[in-house]
Amino acid sequence: MTVTDTLRGEVALRNLSKSYSLNGQVLQVLRHLDLDIRGGESLAIVGPSGCGKTTLLRLLAGLEAPDGGQVLIDGQAVTGVGTERAVIFQEPRLLPWLTVLDNVSFGLDLRGLSRDEARGRAMRYIRLVGLGGFETAFPRQLSGGMAQRVGIARALAIQPEILLLDEPFGALDAMTKLTMQEELTRIWQEEGVTMVLVTHDLEEAIFLADRVLVMSRDRAEPPRLISNDLPRPRDRSHRDFVDMRRQLMAQFGLH
Numbered sequence: 001m002t003v004t005d006t007l008r009g010e011v012a013l014r015n016l017s018k019s020y021s022l023n024g025q026v027l028q029v030l031r032h033l034d035l036d037i038r039g040g041e042s043l044a045i046v047g048p049s050g051c052g053k054t055t056l057l058r059l060l061a062g063l064e065a066p067d068g069g070q071v072l073i074d075g076q077a078v079t080g081v082g083t084e085r086a087v088i089f090q091e092p093r094l095l096p097w098l099t100v101l102d103n104v105s106f107g108l109d110l111r112g113l114s115r116d117e118a119r120g121r122a123m124r125y126i127r128l129v130g131l132g133g134f135e136t137a138f139p140r141q142l143s144g145g146m147a148q149r150v151g152i153a154r155a156l157a158i159q160p161e162i163l164l165l166d167e168p169f170g171a172l173d174a175m176t177k178l179t180m181q182e183e184l185t186r187i188w189q190e191e192g193v194t195m196v197l198v199t200h201d202l203e204e205a206i207f208l209a210d211r212v213l214v215m216s217r218d219r220a221e222p223p224r225l226i227s228n229d230l231p232r233p234r235d236r237s238h239r240d241f242v243d244m245r246r247q248l249m250a251q252f253g254l255h
Contacts, residue, residue, distance in 0.1 A: 009160075045221075083111070
């Protein structure tokens with residue numbers, strides 16, 4: 001984990017609960033969850049479908065409100081979306097009529113930046129994600145991995161303290177996925193942001209995260225936190241990496 005001069009992006013969940021109404025019944029998704037995420041940390045959230053992973057991410061993003069409890073960022077209660085947080089979804093959701101540069105700089109003028117400042121900042125993050133030279137390309141001209149890089153650059157351009165990722169590489173082929181995981185690690189280390197990642201991929205969680213939050217469909221079973229002290233850069237074939245994967249699989253009764 002990168003240590004920055006000023007620690008930012010600290011997240012605290014306090015007695016967090018969330019439920020939905022489904023076919024006339026109340027479905028409790030999260031129940032009295034307490035969690036602290038350190039500034040600059042990378043946290044992965046894993047678990048079976050329907051266990052509340054994406055719900056938790058949406059609460060962190062301020063896209064939904066909890067039924068009870070609070071999400072605190074740097075000690076302040078979250079009451080909605082905010083510029084200190086950016087969300088990256090599985091699909092990059094680029095505007096097809098805009099170039100890469102315009103997609104990344106889109107909306108920065110609303111934050112008080114001049115056109116030159118917005119485009120200058122966008123260029124920095126386009127280069128950071130390895131797309132220098134593709135500034136004038138349109139989304140239809142990009143591969144899936146390149147489009148997701150644009151999505152990451154657009155999220156970083158607002159200079160958030162916290163990067164929230166919901167299965168960001170789930171739609172990519174295996175080789176592109178591995179490359180993007182390495183790129184995301186590099187970007188996270190360079191930018192020093194707090195990163196919270198939802199994923200079904202246990203290897204991805206081990207490769208990217210300092211800690212892994214394991215969630216269960218059983219609402220009575222509290223999520224479990226597993227520390228990941230493997231040195232970086234991480235070698236997927238190393239015995240310790242394989243042991244960590246085995247440990248995570250055992251959490252789901254897999255062998």
